[in-house]
Amino acid sequence: METRNSVRPHGPVVIDIENITKDYVMGEEVVRALRGVTLQIRRNEYIAIMGPSGSGKSTLMNMLGCLDTPTSGRYEFSGKNVAEMDDDELAAVRNREIGFVFQTFNLLPRSTSLRNVELPLIYAGVDPERREARATQVLADVGLGDRIHHKPNELSGGQRQRVAIARALVNGPSIILADEPTGNLDSKTGDEIMELLENLYQSGNTIILVTHERDIAAHARRTVHLRDGLIEMDHVGFIPELDLPVAG
Ligand SMILES: Nc1ncnc2c1ncn2[C@@H]1O[C@H](COP(=O)(O)OP(=O)(O)OP(=O)(O)O)[C@@H](O)[C@H]1O
Numbered sequence: 241m242e243t244r245n246s247v248r249p250h251g252p253v254v255i256d257i258e259n260i261t262k263d264y265v266m267g268e269e270v271v272r273a274l275r276g277v278t279l280q281i282r283r284n285e286y287i288a289i290m291g292p293s294g295s296g297k298s299t300l301m302n303m304l305g306c307l308d309t310p311t312s313g314r315y316e317f318s319g320k321n322v323a324e325m326d327d328d329e330l331a332a333v334r335n336r337e338i339g340f341v342f343q344t345f346n347l348l349p350r351s352t353s354l355r356n357v358e359l360p361l362i363y364a365g366v367d368p369e370r371r372e373a374r375a376t377q378v379l380a381d382v383g384l385g386d387r388i389h390h391k392p393n394e395l396s397g398g399q400r401q402r403v404a405i406a407r408a409l410v411n412g413p414s415i416i417l418a419d420e421p422t423g424n425l426d427s428k429t430g431d432e433i434m435e436l437l438e439n440l441y442q443s444g445n446t447i448i449l450v451t452h453e454r455d456i457a458a459h460a461r462r463t464v465h466l467r468d469g470l471i472e473m474d475h476v477g478f479i480p481e482l483d484l485p486v487a488g
């Protein structure tokens with residue numbers, strides 16, 4: 241049986257970034273959020289990105305997900321230079337290759353679970369019948385088969401996050417980017433979400449997870465620590481006890 245931290249054989253490099261920087265210009269002031277990050281991620285890796293508040297974790301996730309463009313540096317996604325992709329190619333990567341999960345769930349408040357999960361399929365032009373069947377299936381897969389007609393405020397926090405995960409999965413992406421997915425959940429509910437991510441990893445997905453919590457990071461097989469916009473550590477396999485950040 242596989243132990244929690246054992247490293248699976250990985251596939252080819254899917255995310256290849258070299259010397260990425262990101263400056264946010266705010267009037268006179270420039271915030272250097274990323275100052276030269278180089279990182280390679282292979283298919284079916286499970287990575288935790290850690291680091292203090294403001295160290296650039298979310299900025300890096302936005303780059304990886306092609307939601308934002310770097311100030312300088314190179315990004316190749318599946319061997320293709322992202323800077324040279326046209327709008328259709330970028331949309332295809334964002335909508336089909338990558339699923340996003342956010343700390344605050346980002347659900348449409350007045351729409352049912354079903355509708356929230358159907359949304360990416362509407363953008364993808366899937367016809368209503370197939371859309372509903374697919375969204376219903378994915379909601380059942382995350383354990384919400386009996387909650388498809390509930391709206392977000394009629395669901396618990398963990399259930400809302402599962403709706404958000406179902407939405408991220410509905411187009412069948414191979415890469416899941418999750419920015420503090422358990423940040424707004426109690427620890428038991430957080431564990432359920434982590435189990436869901438573990439299952440996705442075991443079925444071949446690539447998981448990239450931002451977290452402040454070492455218990456959560458311990459689910460990953462590799463940990464990347466950011467500090468002041470730079471990678472200060474990159475461990476594969478077990479997280480050495482001495483390198484764990486101090487809790488709180
Ligand atoms: N849109 C923006 N405009 C200007 N500055 C920004 C913007 N987004 C982030 N920053 C700044 O860039 C730096 C990195 O921010 P980022 O959100 O990536 O940090 P983080 O590591 O995700 O922090 P946290 O753990 O608090 O979520 C911070 O100093 C932040 O203030």
Ligand SMILES: [Mg+2]
Nearest residue numbers: 297298299419
């Ligand atoms: Mg953040």
